[in-house]
Amino acid sequence: MLVPEELSSSGSGSSLDNKALQKILLKERVFSQEQIEEIEAFAEREKLYFAKVLLFYGYISRVDYESVIRRNIPVGKVDLLVQEIDYELLMSFDQTYLQDRLICPFRRNGEYIYVAMINPLDQEAIDYLYEKTQSPLKIFYATDVDIQWVLHKAFGQELAESAVYSLFIEDERSSAIETFTLPQVLSIAIVGTIFVIGVALDASLTFTILMAVVNLLYLFSIGFKFVLTLAGARFELYEAVTQAEIRELHDEDLPTYSILLPVYKEPEVIETLIYALSQLDYPKDKLDIKILLEEDDFATINKIRNLNIPSIFECLVVPNMQPKTKPKACNYGLVFCRGEIVTIYDAEDIPEPDQLKKAVVGFKKFPEDVICIQAQLNYFNANENFLTKMFTLEYSYWFDYMLPGMDRLNVPIPLGGTSNHFIKDKLVELNAWDPFNVTEDADLGVRAYAKGYKVGTINSTTYEEANKRVRSWIRQRSRWVKGYMQTFLVHLRNPIELYRKIGFRGLFAFMLFIGGTPATFLINLPLWILFITWLVFRPQWISEIFPAWVLYISLFNLLIGNAMVVYMNMLAVFRRRLYGLVVYALLNPFYWILHSLGAYKALWQLIFKPFYWEKTTHGVTSVRKPEILRNV
Numbered sequence: 001m002l003v004p005e006e007l008s009s010s011g012s013g014s015s016l017d018n019k020a021l022q023k024i025l026l027k028e029r030v031f032s033q034e035q036i037e038e039i040e041a042f043a044e045r046e047k048l049y050f051a052k053v054l055l056f057y058g059y060i061s062r063v064d065y066e067s068v069i070r071r072n073i074p075v076g077k078v079d080l081l082v083q084e085i086d087y088e089l090l091m092s093f094d095q096t097y098l099q100d101r102l103i104c105p106f107r108r109n110g111e112y113i114y115v116a117m118i119n120p121l122d123q124e125a126i127d128y129l130y131e132k133t134q135s136p137l138k139i140f141y142a143t144d145v146d147i148q149w150v151l152h153k154a155f156g157q158e159l160a161e162s163a164v165y166s167l168f169i170e171d172e173r174s175s176a177i178e179t180f181t182l183p184q185v186l187s188i189a190i191v192g193t194i195f196v197i198g199v200a201l202d203a204s205l206t207f208t209i210l211m212a213v214v215n216l217l218y219l220f221s222i223g224f225k226f227v228l229t230l231a232g233a234r235f236e237l238y239e240a241v242t243q244a245e246i247r248e249l250h251d252e253d254l255p256t257y258s259i260l261l262p263v264y265k266e267p268e269v270i271e272t273l274i275y276a277l278s279q280l281d282y283p284k285d286k287l288d289i290k291i292l293l294e295e296d297d298f299a300t301i302n303k304i305r306n307l308n309i310p311s312i313f314e315c316l317v318v319p320n321m322q323p324k325t326k327p328k329a330c331n332y333g334l335v336f337c338r339g340e341i342v343t344i345y346d347a348e349d350i351p352e353p354d355q356l357k358k359a360v361v362g363f364k365k366f367p368e369d370v371i372c373i374q375a376q377l378n379y380f381n382a383n384e385n386f387l388t389k390m391f392t393l394e395y396s397y398w399f400d401y402m403l404p405g406m407d408r409l410n411v412p413i414p415l416g417g418t419s420n421h422f423i424k425d426k427l428v429e430l431n432a433w434d435p436f437n438v439t440e441d442a443d444l445g446v447r448a449y450a451k452g453y454k455v456g457t458i459n460s461t462t463y464e465e466a467n468k469r470v471r472s473w474i475r476q477r478s479r480w481v482k483g484y485m486q487t488f489l490v491h492l493r494n495p496i497e498l499y500r501k502i503g504f505r506g507l508f509a510f511m512l513f514i515g516g517t518p519a520t521f522l523i524n525l526p527l528w529i530l531f532i533t534w535l536v537f538r539p540q541w542i543s544e545i546f547p548a549w550v551l552y553i554s555l556f557n558l559l560i561g562n563a564m565v566v567y568m569n570m571l572a573v574f575r576r577r578l579y580g581l582v583v584y585a586l587l588n589p590f591y592w593i594l595h596s597l598g599a600y601k602a603l604w605q606l607i608f609k610p611f612y613w614e615k616t617t618h619g620v621t622s623v624r625k626p627e628i629l630r631n632v
């Protein structure tokens with residue numbers, strides 16, 4: 001074995017043994033002997049590298065760890081993100097070994113091989129590298145994030161391709177990789193042609209029929225939501241997990257729990273995320289938390305590698321490959337999950353501390369066909385401005401009435417994008433998320449229902465940051481509506497097959513909810529414009545095109561439909577005792593105008609940019625952390 005020049009010159013070669021790092025930590029009084037033994041026992045039990053346990057389970061911050069290394073080991077630090085990497089050299093080594101120990105042989109320089117290590121005192125690793133290359137080694141220190149960035153970029157391409165195409169390969173008809181199939185394009189063309197011919201032959205009759213169809217769709221869609229509300233009003237969907245049941249759980253019997261945290265260009269929320277994770281009431285050694293970084297997200301990468309507070313997550317870097325979507329990142333991260341149960345949180349989420357334990361109890365109490373438990377969602381900045389208050393009304397209504405109503409009527413339940421707790425094996429069986437669908441959660445809920453699986457909800461809430469800016473809100477809403485459009489098109493490719501899988505009731509609900517929601521958003525704005533134009537200006541051309549009875553039916557639908565929506569939102573206000581939001585429930589028609597703007601943007605993107613992920617900007621709330629914690 002050839003000792004690196006930096007280390008041999010210090011005369012510390014004899015300290016290069018398996019306990020060298022522990023000795024330094026003891027010498028620096030970072031940990032006591034008892035703590036070292038505890039960490040080492042944990043590492044051996046979970047078959048994890050000692051330095052990984054230190055960094056990924058919150059025993060020491062990255063900044064403090066680096067300080068200990070730099071003070072005691074005469075090695076330089078290398079920034080791998082700006083280095084020229086010899087990928088041919090790197091890929092000549094065993095990927096698993098490099099990943100397990102966070103080692104990166106990144107370049108040859110003359111006779112030397114440059115190697116970056118998270119633990120430059122790892123004698124066994126240095127021996128392995130020397131035996132493999134028979135070349136002198138020049139050892140550098142690099143952060144775990146840097147090493148992961150290079151290793152995933154080098155070895156992760158095949159896994160990334162699998163994350164992108166596995167659903168398409170296994171179940172082509174369930175993938176949104178193709179937005180419009182040929183039969184769907186032909187159907188749209190035929191309907192469009194009939195409409196044009198109809199206008200040419202008899203414009204008044206054609207527009208009358210069109211308006212009648214639009215009004216019928218509007219009436220059925222709003223009416224269906226009203227039926228769901230009535231059903232949900234008499235039924236609590238969530239399974240109440242008591243504190244007594246939580247106390248009966250024993251730490252040693254709890255399953256390993258994997259948490260996926262996809263983030264992209266969100267350095268400003270990382271510290272809030274770390275705080276939220278640190279508050280989870282779950283044994284540290286049973287957590288397997290993966291933060292999913294994109295290869296080109298240098299802002300977030302720099303934030304994490306310079307953290308001066310302990311964190312309990314491992315960084316995985318998703319190779320740069322289209323589509324750049326959250327479901328693709330989650331599929332990639334799922335491969336590395338060790339847990340029996342997997343959940344997803346967004347970067348700004350603050351789950352209630354006992355949520356994981358409640359999910360464990362929930363899976364024991366629910367029937368075996370329940371493979372996913374959805375926690376409830378709400379906002380920690382609910383009272384910040386008009387948009388955040390309307391968002392709070394919307395979510396309260398969704399979880400208090402819509403989800404219970406869907407469960408009561410036994411129809412497909414579109415999942416939320418966060419705080420979904422899955423049985424991992426069942427999630428893999430479903431081929432996980434569709435990376436080409438921008439509301440992968442709604443799509444997965446329909447696919448799970450088609451397989452005969454159910455979704456349950458528990459009495460636990462995850463608090464999120466409500467969008468407070470109009471442009472950002474429209475971007476987010478356009479993505480949600482576009483995803484509903486994608487889901488509708490994908491599952492309606494073969495209506496007969498869909499009927500066989502989910503039955504008439506499920507198909508009816510799918511048509512009116514997944515298809516009807518974008519349709520009502522698209523219809524609402526033109527109806528308002530037509531109504532206001534007719535009311536204010538009474539133009540002659542409207543009377544010439546539409547008979548009076550059509551206009552009055554449209555007026556009835558518009559006013560009564562919006563009144564029903566206002567009423568349904570007010571129900572949520574009173575159930576949650578949010579009396580200060582009553583007046584905002586009355587403003588719901590104005591909120592729907594924003595929905596319509598988002599829907600038209602979604603329709604445009606569905607045609608021209610179907611897989612584009614409209615990024616939601618987080619960390620812009622003016623609510624500060626102490627107030628956030630009080631709200632939670």
